[in-house]
Amino acid sequence: MNNKFEYVFKKYYMDVYKLAYSYSFSKEDSEDTLQKVFYKLYVNKKILDLNDNEIKKWLFRVCINELRDLNRKLKKREISELDENTIYTDFNKSDSIFNYLINIPLIYRNPLYLYYYEGYDIKEISKLINKSESAVKMRLSRGKDLLKKEMENDK
């Protein structure tokens, strides 16, 4: 395998995996998405000529598109509760963010994750999810409100 590909893979595979997990909360789906995203990078080798930050953004964009396809699958599956086998933290831990996020609609999950965990600003998120800045602001604001409501209900 190409050295640059291996370097990029090693550097970003967990970032892509976490982004997928923050949306699906399923290890299996996240692993599938990870594989699809890096396969696309492997067959589009010219992306490897970009700088690391640009490559990461490209990977995130591809990942978000893959997650949109997954969206239909997830809607059918009707996840109502977290499955012990699918989450990473203590299932019974009351303040686990996974317990709150699972009740947040899918469209708010990516913007919230990219903003709070990855630290991207609104402009960057709008490019990553291919939505206008005002749409991103709205999703972040509503997502945050819903998340707070979930946390308050849990008190």
Add this chain to the structure above:
Amino acid sequence: MKNIKELYKSEFDQIEDDNNLYENTLHYIEGKYSKRRKLEKIYLSICSVFIITLVGVSIVYAQEITETLKSFYLKNEIRINEDGDKFNVSNIINEEHIEINQNIDLKSPECSNKRGYKGPDINDSCFGFYSKDELEKMLNIKLIKSKLNKKSKVVLWDAKNNNDKYTSLTFRSYDIYNTFEEEDTKVPKVVEDIFISTNYDTRDGIIQSFADKEMVKEIYIDSLNTNGFIVEGEKSRKIFFVVNKIAYVFTINSRGRSVDDLDEEVNKLIHSFEY
């Protein structure tokens, strides 16, 4: 209570590669990529075999293919040849002669075929009158008809022979609406000529019309799925086309009507054909 950012950090930082994600993903990519390469090779081989076969067949049967394409191209063709400012409209029949039943007894015109504007009367003993159905049976051919008048009779206008074989036959319906007896000026006069060049004919073309460039217009006749030409005159329109090796010319005279009425009549006629 932790703020949202802290919660995200504390929870997602804990996610680690606890399931051989690294190896599994690289393994998946290598497997899928090698499968893709194999498929590409198979497609490439199939395409190469197909192209080689196609080239081979084209070389071996070049002559037959050319002839087939040529005959297909020539079928139902009517062509205009440019000659200075004039166009010479003729059907291409040198390779498109039609075989007809020669064991027939058609009544050839016995006197001058000039019968003035009205054309021959149905009782004119100089001519033989036939319905299209009769002709189809006698000559073993198929003729186009117009829904506007299925019963119109045609006369044998001209017949050429060579060694007791018909080389060409020209039939004419002097007025497809059969108005010649009534002088009905509300109905336009439409003359239909049918040109049949048999397999004993050696000429290159049998119908001709000389017209100025701007008067010739190519048309597509939907009802017959064929191309044709309209030659636009001041008081008339001529429609030329060939269907199944038989050439047809319809001449529409205005009888004092406007050009718009003429064009409407052309349109009506073109849509009335059936085969």
